[in-house]
């Protein structure tokens with residue numbers, strides 16, 4: 050996690066815990082979905098999947114542009130990158146109403162995904178895709194939002210004046226944002242319902258089931274030790290239980306059993322437990338069944 054200038058930059062795996070520690074003081078019931086269009090993968094100078102431009106340079110560039118529009122700070126609350134990193138706008142923290150969709154920002158959180166996801170634009174990286182799904186799922190978890198097309202909304206589903214259209218309609222929608230090829234499916238309500246919303250719902254379910262946390266190397270080592278301990282204990286119990294009922298009269302108890310039977314103390318010496326044979330043997334040695342025989346009594350360990 051790095052703080053520099055007006056932004057906090059973190060890895061995908063750091064986001065959930067960071068978010069859990071935040072105190073939300075305003076009601077947030079909608080999560081906006083935007084692409085930046087510019088900057089994009091080209092202006093980020095991607096070479097072999099890695100951007101050559103510094104994250105903070107990109108973020109400050111957007112902020113400078115937003116300020117030039119007369120805005121009070123960076124428009125969005127959160128930004129995602131092609132390498133899966135997440136940036137929080139410190140000048141537009143989660144408790145500040147964003148400048149994402151004119152007329153529809155109250156109660157909303159604005160998330161900008163760096164890239165141009167219109168047809169013919171950038172192809173979203175796997176890393177950014179994974180981050181986007183995880184990010185919205187974590188926000189749903191924290192803010193008690195059920196993923197749906199009414200709670201996770203595309204910019205394109207609004208008119209320029211902020212009127213809700215509920216779907217993309219060319220000529221009516223203010224923009225194509227988050228892109229006509231967003232999520233490989235487009236920016237329509239049907240496209241969101243088919244893949245984007247279910248992907249987030251699945252991730253949210255994973256988080257709630259506790260599958261979301263990847264184990265660290267130390268945790269994995271501790272878990273392996275625990276597994277080995279359990280396996281060793283199981284083997285020990287199996288051995289002890291096997292000892293409980295003896296398959297046949299142990300050699301060291303034979304003389305005692307014969308004497309006990311002869312004395313009419315027991316009917317049968319078969320199927321006894323280890324403790325039974327020990328007990329009979331102790332009694333035999335004390336002369337309870339007559340004279341101790343000449344056979345040396347030798348106990349098993």
Ligand SMILES: [Zn+2]
Pocket residue numbers: 082083084149204224226227
């Ligand atoms: Zn937008």
